[in-house]
Amino acid sequence: MKLPHPASLTTRLGLLFALIATLTFAGVGTYLYQSLTSQLESHDDLELIGKIALIRHFLLETSSVKEIQDDPHRFLDVAAVHDGLIIILKSADGNILMQNHSDHGALSTLPVAAANQTPGKASLGRWTLNPGLSARTVSAWGVLGNTHEQVQIIVARTDSDRMALLRAHRNKVFAAVFFGALLAALSGYIVVRQGLRPIRAIAKQAQSITAQRLEMRLDVTAAPKELQMLVLAFNDMLDRLHRSFQRLSQFSADLAHDLRTPINNLMVQTQVALSQPRSIEDYQSLLASNEEEYERLARMVENMLFLARADHANFVLNKQRLDPYNELQHIADYFEGIAEDAQVQLAVDARGSLEADPILFRRAVNNLVANAIRYTPKGGVVRLATQPMQEGMAITVTNPGIGITPKHIPLIFDRFYRGDDARSDSASSTGLGLAIVQSIMMLHGGRAEVESAPDAMTTFRLVFPSSS
Ligand SMILES: Nc1ncnc2c1ncn2[C@@H]1O[C@H](COP(=O)(O)OP(=O)(O)O)[C@@H](O)[C@H]1O
Ligand SMILES: [Mg+2]
Known part of the structure; x- marks a missing residue:
């Protein structure tokens, strides 16, 4: 280079x-x-x-x-x-x-x-x-x-x-200063060159790290004390890169897998339908069933596009001061039908105000509420509430149910991550809901977190920082 x-x-x-x-x-x-x-x-x-x-x-x-x-x-x-x-x-x-x-x-x-x-x-x-x-x-x-x-x-x-x-004495002093400085410069040069050798060694090690060898790390013990911080920071960076890289590979694998299932369904159903003459009703029911798959595909692609756009630094937020009570009540009304079908109740308890992009706010809370209704057993109550925090205002969505096991908690915000039981319910589950929630909270400079006790309560919390 x-x-x-x-x-x-x-x-x-x-x-x-x-x-x-x-x-x-x-x-x-x-x-x-x-x-x-x-x-x-x-x-x-x-x-x-x-x-x-x-x-x-x-x-x-x-x-x-x-x-x-x-x-x-x-x-x-x-x-x-x-x-x-x-x-x-x-x-x-x-x-x-x-x-x-x-x-x-x-x-x-x-x-x-x-x-x-x-x-x-x-x-x-x-x-x-x-x-x-x-x-x-x-x-x-x-x-x-x-x-x-x-x-x-x-x-x-x-x-x-x-x-x-x-x-005469002065001339001697001048000569001594001149030659002394020359000697010091020369020895300084040699000493520094020698002293910088570990840096060259580290650079050489770093050069050999490629995308295929991201698991390689620089040797901390070989670095002098002053460079150990740098080497450690570099290794940490490699850790993060490695994880992101793995996630990205996993992401493409999951994406391919998730697209394959609906496309396969469409293909097989169409092939079966075409294999012999059918009645108008058969064709109609085929098209109706296809429509469901198309909707699922469309939803997935739309979600993917949203995530891709949210990843860009120039995504513009339309932040406004919102009244959480109105907003949550509105969402509860919207989910009323679905909740009734699932025999689940929705309760809103909110006060205060917060600053957010209204469309993104609704989208994030919608995703949480949809999950909560899905995982709440019959007769349970999903609670939507506000919680004042030091850094701003939080929205919480709490539901009873099976909960999330601790080892899954770090993963559920990842793209395409779905719990095993959700995976089978492939018509409504894409595993992108919480990833979108996470992205929206990042865009707001806030965060999304979850607390869950297995077979008890699960609480998702969206923290919106107050703009100072
Ligand atoms: N309220 C909840 N209770 C239990 N598990 C949940 C809850 N919300 C989300 N999860 C788990 O997190 C996973 C990821 O959720 P999400 O990203 O919304 O994907 P999807 O809803 O498409 O499955 C779900 O598959 C489920 O396993
Ligand atoms: Mg979801």
Whole structure:
């Protein structure tokens, strides 16, 4: 079979894996990058504070400002100045005494730590020397040993080497994220493919089920836990299909059988009549007897057609609000003659109202009443009543009699199902009456049910839901 082309689950999960891996790696990478950045920064800050201490010590051993101005290199040597380090000394009145870097734009405006203080957070910070060059910087007062003159010390460390280091690190993180995601996508794809194997196995099993092998079921024990529900549901569906299929086969067999009997009767009677010359009266009685069979056939075909139409989803109901008392009384009047012949009484006890298609309502109740009269012994009473229910209104038809044995109860609503005694009475019984009742109730969104105790009371109940 040609499959449509939706995104494959494997690809989708593989990509999702890759996305999750990318986000996770990127998050972890960013975190590590940030912590490396701040660690390097605080490392630099410690170096700056160390330089301040060193320079203060040197100043204490220096007798005058002039000494610094005269030989700045000696000073720089002592301070172990390297490439990225900028040192500026200013006198208390703001004159620059010494600097190893002149291209520094505006000087940092950070607070200056007092001479007797180790510089803290407040005097540490970033200083943009000029566009493209920034530095960590700290500033503190130092004191000359001899004159006790105050000198401002500014130490800065340019960021460029740190930045280069971080850049290299960042590139490594990018590469790791990229390859990590690729690896995750690939392994995700493989893992998902592997994980979906049971589905393919189930599909293969399902493929081998055909109409001739509807009794086959998928193997629940072989399915993984997550798929067991699906497999069970599928097996349930097969059960239902199997039953429907069997019923359908049974239905065609019954239909053929039920059509054969009247047609055979017609054929045999006609053949016998034609085998020798007959009187007009003989022909007339033959035709009269044939008419009965034709009526039976016509009724059967009409019932079949009704059931076929009711099976269609587009059957239109003409729902109306009905007064059950009027309706049941009307039906009782209609059956009066038949009931009298059978020496059975009809009693109506109804109130309330319900919503139904009037023609179908009458047809359903008629079928029940016809059955009830047939199975009620002489002198019995068939009761037609209403029964308010939670979901709406029910009509009940109750009769005394032989009842229905429990094992037959699930079958009596099936098409062509007839009790053994009804089967012999083939002129009036087609076995479609209750099937039609059932169909009508389905059309109304309601249900038909029966309660029966053998040799006691049988009650058929039609539940019409109230439209909310
Ligand atoms: N009131 C009843 N009491 C006992 N059995 C009944 C009653 N109504 C129906 N049945 C049983 O249900 C079967 C199916 O009924 P139905 O579908 O109306 O077919 P039919 O009336 O043509 O036999 C009947 O053959 C009979 O065995
Ligand atoms: Mg019937």
